Amino acid sequence: MxxxxxxxxxxxxxxxxxxxxxxxxxxxxxxxxxxxxxxxxxxxxxxxxxxxxxxxxxxxxxxxxxxxxxxxxxxxxxxxxxxxxxxxxxxxxxxxxxxxxxxxxxxxxxxxxxxxxxxxxxxxxxxxxxxxxxxxxxxxxxxxxxxxxxxxxxxxxxxxxxxxxxxxxxxxxxxxxxxxxxxxxxxxIPEPSLVPPVVPGETNAGVDPGARQGESLSIQREQTDRDRIEQALIKRDYYQALSLCREALAANPDFAFAQAALGYSYLQLQPPNREQALIALERAVGLSSYPFGDGFAYYLLGRLYGSLGRRTEVRLALEQAVLRYRGVGPGRVVEPWYDQAVTMCLELYQEEIKACWERDDYYQALSLSQQLIAAFNPAFAYTAQGYSLLMLDSEQAPAAIKSLLTAVQLDGKKTGDGWNYYLLGWAYQESGETEKAQEALEQAVISSRQVLALTRPAWYNDCLVRLQTGYDQKVRQLLADRDYRAAIEFLEVALDFVPGYAYGYVVLGYSYLMTGNNSDQAIEALEAAHHLEAEPADGGWSYYLLGWAYQENQRYGSAVEAFGKALQRGEGLGTAAETNDWVPACRTRLTESYEQLFGGFLSRGGNYSYYLTLAEQSIELVPEFATGLAMKGYCLIELSPHRSTEALEYLQQAQAIKEDPTGDGWIF
Missing domain, CATH: 3.40.50.10610 (ABC-type transport auxiliary lipoprotein component)
Structure with a gap:
């Protein structure tokens, strides 16, 4: 039935x-x-x-x-x-x-x-x-x-x-x-002869014919009153409608339709009498849940509650109106009030859910999200449900993923500023699905940039951090596999999503060097890394790479400066292979760059004071650097002849390390 x-x-x-x-x-x-x-x-x-x-x-x-x-x-x-x-x-x-x-x-x-x-x-x-x-x-x-x-x-x-x-x-x-x-x-109405006789001591189980006839007449009267009221409303004669409603209610105070029509008529007056309208409509729904049949009375109540600031009652009334309208089924043309009621309901639900988040009441937010799904099934409700689940317990990530994917499906992959994709990426990370997490987080960044060109949403920075965390795992795996070309291909795309990814620039520069690419590309990547962070990689490795790139570009002055910073940091970390296995190579490249500088000085000449300082720096970094010792002795003789004895000591130290440091007999 x-x-x-x-x-x-x-x-x-x-x-x-x-x-x-x-x-x-x-x-x-x-x-x-x-x-x-x-x-x-x-x-x-x-x-x-x-x-x-x-x-x-x-x-x-x-x-x-x-x-x-x-x-x-x-x-x-x-x-x-x-x-x-x-x-x-x-x-x-x-x-x-x-x-x-x-x-x-x-x-x-x-x-x-x-x-x-x-x-x-x-x-x-x-x-x-x-x-x-x-x-x-x-x-x-x-x-x-x-x-x-x-x-x-x-x-x-x-x-x-x-x-x-x-x-x-x-x-x-x-x-x-x-x-x-x-x-x-x-x-x-059964004929009198068909009414069962009453046995003494018993009552007739049938219905009195007079009562039946009275009931029929009452129904007829209500229908006649309803017809007259509706005609007045159609003609927009609201004062006549008010009169007819009062007349009908005088005859039958429990006539719900007349009460509802009375409330509606009060609202149509200029100015509207909202107080009396509210009283009449509340009486109407108290007599019959749906006095107009389709939920319109609850819609009117919702609007009235809204004017009084009774927001919770607004949502409940409008939701009742919408569900009833759906239940009886719309006609060929959907009533305008229905669309308004749906829109208002969704907005009120969103406000309540966001208010719960602001006070960290994620259980209530989850409950409201589930109510919203049951009533209207919008994409936002599934997004809100997924977020609330993540905030309550990271172990709820699989359930959150299911909810967030439903939101994407309902929204036709048009998820506003990308928040839903951000949450989806977060949930995938919690579930250990790194590839899917990266895809979702990147989509969040794309959506955000498309929708919000000048400003970024509050979640954006965390999205980049999460994306960078995933990139770190991928990059380290590529380095372990020594797949430098794949690293270049991956990072050139990744850095478009996270321009502030300093470590990514370091690895990109390193990969350029390892594949023999133009050193200018490596320098550009490594300088970008140092522009973003003073120490973009642990232990001075990034400075070593920058010095290497400068050396390949024959910028020896910049190279020795970068190598020097790298050694100062690298040698201060101890002897752990994973942190400073590049130090010996750095020291070798440093001395090579100094020798290039000193060789140019010997062949072309230059400022003795500058090269004396340079020689002293080289000895400080590499105490057993024979060329540096010899260069210091030479500069001392030229600058301060009275320090010839000291200069001779440096030259002798250089020969003790390497008989002919420059290889051309210059020291002799």
Missing amino acids: KSVRRRFPICLLTIICLMLSSVPGLAQTDLNVGLDTLAARIVTVMDENAGPDQTTEKIRIAVLDFPDLQGNVTSLGRFVAEELTTRLFLTKRFEVIERQLLNKVLDELKLGATGFVDSSSAQEIGNILGVSAIVSGTLSELSSTVRVNARVIATTTGMIVAAASAELPKDDGVTQLLNTLVTPMSGF
């Missing part, structure tokens, strides 16, 4: 439109096309709104005549019922009781086929005919139209599970059918 109640609200709105196109005054071709389209729409809408417990079996229904408000069945009421029976059958989704069989059973039961149905009579027909629901209704003649009000009544409970209305143009054909009487009113 749940599936019946779920499907019929959708079908009934289409059924009423079907009845509109069934009037003889319309062209036959247009009539057939309209009926076929509406029948197909019934099947489509049922599929769209089917729940998990939907069955493939057809729904068994009975369609009764549509009487007027006085209970008379006219030819128009019978025509509507006949056409409705045929078209519902043609959808192949319903088992519709044949009209002649229905009339025969009703005659045998001494019941009329009019649409005045109460709970017991609906259950009685359901038991006899085996139908799940009864479609009934009334016709109301207005000035230029005939209003059709239809209801679907569940035979198991006797409750109205759906209701809808439509208006037929009152042309000559409709008027003729309306004025032709078929049968006097009999309704579903």
Whole structure:
């Protein structure tokens, strides 16, 4: 029966439109096309709104005549019922009781086929005919139209599970059918002779005929009041609507529709009376959850709560409105208020979730994210869920990955400023999936740069740090494998994502040197590293590489300066091979560069004071450097002849280390 109640609200709105196109005054071709389209729409809408417990079996229904408000069945009421029976059958989704069989059973039961149905009579027909629901209704003649009000009544409970209305143009054909009487009113009121006699000491289990008739009259009165109120609202005569609502409520204070319409009318006044509107609408939803049928009352309440700053109540009311509207199924055109309600709900959820993050309440944020998923299923909700999981426990990374991937899928890979990809990369890192982490983090950087050209989001720097951590692992593996060309290819791309990656520039410069590339490229990379960080690599290695690159470029003065800094740092770290295995090579390259400088000085001449200082620096760095000792002795003789004895000592020390330091007999 749940599936019946779920499907019929959708079908009934289409059924009423079907009845509109069934009037003889319309062209036959247009009539057939309209009926076929509406029948197909019934099947489509049922599929769209089917729940998990939907069955493939057809729904068994009975369609009764549509009487007027006085209970008379006219030819128009019978025509509507006949056409409705045929078209519902043609959808192949319903088992519709044949009209002649229905009339025969009703005659045998001494019941009329009019649409005045109460709970017991609906259950009685359901038991006899085996139908799940009864479609009934009334016709109301207005000035230029005939209003059709239809209801679907569940035979198991006797409750109205759906209701809808439509208006037929009152042309000559409709008027003729309306004025032709078929049968006097009999309704579903058992004749007095059929009421079981009361045995002394017992009570009659049946329903008093007078009570039944009173109930029917009450329903008719409500429908008439509703029609009049709706007409006033359509004409935007809100003062008339207010008057009609008050009149209806005076007769029946529990008339929820009138209360809701009263609240709506108060809002349409200029200036609107929000206080009275709020009172009326809260009373309306207290009497009936959905007095307008589609959740519009809750939408109005949500807007009112918003004007009062009651933000939590705003979201709850709007969410109720949206879910109800989805439940009954939208018509051909979605109501504008529905889209507004959805937008406002999403914004309010986001505000609440972000407020939870600001106060580090990730459990509440997770709960709200899950509520948002259940209600609206937006991409942001899955992103928020993934972030909250990561902040609560790194072991939740696999669950976070699943949630964040769903967000990407829902968003069509357009994830705003890249935050979702940043979180995804973070989650992959926590799960040890480094390749996927790198891909996601790089996508985060790309998205951020595309969306935010001038500023960067708060998470951006952490994204670069995480990306750099992954790059470090990759680079060290390439160095271990001595795959320098692959390192160059990798780093030239990586440094576009993390321009501040100093260590990456160091390894890039080293890889250029190891592959014999132009030394200018190595110098550019290594100088960039030192521009970013004073010590971009541990132990002076980067200075050694820079000196090497300068040496290859024949910039010997810069080379000895860089080599000197490298040795000062490298030799101060101890003898661990992993930190200073390059030191011997550095010392060799340093002495080679000094020899180039000293050789140029001997061949071309120069400033003796400068080269004396240079020689002293070389001896300080490499005490056993014979050429440096000899050069110091030579400069002392030229600059201070009175220090010839000291100069001779340096020359002798140089010869003791290497008999002919320059190899050309110069020292002799």
